[in-house]
Amino acid sequence: MDQDASEESGTGPYRVTALDLGRFAVGAVTVVAALVGLVLGIRAELYAGREDQRAEKAEQRAAAEERRSKEDREKAYANLVDFYRMGSGVIVVNGSSRVMTMRLTLPANKVSWDLDLLQPCKQIAIQNKALLHSMAVEQPSVSLTEGDLAQLRLEFMDPESKAWIRHSGGALARMDAWVPSGRPNLVSSEEWNVSAQDSPQCDGS
Numbered sequence: 001m002d003q004d005a006s007e008e009s010g011t012g013p014y015r016v017t018a019l020d021l022g023r024f025a026v027g028a029v030t031v032v033a034a035l036v037g038l039v040l041g042i043r044a045e046l047y048a049g050r051e052d053q054r055a056e057k058a059e060q061r062a063a064a065e066e067r068r069s070k071e072d073r074e075k076a077y078a079n080l081v082d083f084y085r086m087g088s089g090v091i092v093v094n095g096s097s098r099v100m101t102m103r104l105t106l107p108a109n110k111v112s113w114d115l116d117l118l119q120p121c122k123q124i125a126i127q128n129k130a131l132l133h134s135m136a137v138e139q140p141s142v143s144l145t146e147g148d149l150a151q152l153r154l155e156f157m158d159p160e161s162k163a164w165i166r167h168s169g170g171a172l173a174r175m176d177a178w179v180p181s182g183r184p185n186l187v188s189s190e191e192w193n194v195s196a197q198d199s200p201q202c203d204g205s
Helices: 004-011 020-073 127-140
Strands: 079-085 091-094 100-108 113-120 122-127 153-157 165-167 172-175
Touching: 004 020, 020 079, 079 153, 091 100, 091 127, 113 122, 113 165, 122 127
Parallel strands: none
Antiparallel strands: 079 091, 091 122, 100 113, 100 153, 153 165, 165 172
16 A cells, blocks of 8 residues: 555656657757767858968959069060179170160269160170270269279169169169160260170060
8 A cells, every 4th residue: 555655656776768858869969960060050151261361362362463464474574684793704694675764873972873774685795894985985073983883783674664683693673763864875985885796695576
């Protein structure tokens, strides 16, 4: 009779029913689904982040390529002008198909030598002694030595009115535009202006 009373009062041993198992299964599935959703969400965010990074890198590459292409177009003429040392002098080369306005300068000494308009596919060789003699004739107050000429550079203006600096050895850079002095084409003290020769660096155009 005591046993019956305990069963009736609900204080007896608990029995797992099919309903309980169903509830547990539903709960477990819900938890698993939530975890799966969380994992998928994290993976989606990571994937999206990687896609954004890839897209950003692609844009950066495209922008860099566009800059390089623009720079190449801007340097189309400048890259065909050369200036280098040969023994005790310098050689100036116009390997393009257009006439170029040029000058040699020593910025530290604030002096320059205007060159004639160098014709297409031509080059001129100038001895250091000739440069010094020319400056001594035209500017007697300027005192230069061959050692000063180590800093010599070429400045020139391309057909699109862009001004450039070419350092001996090859370095090329943009500069502010400048206006040539307008001296006569032939300067008696600058014999190199009449000694242009065909340039082997001509682009063939």
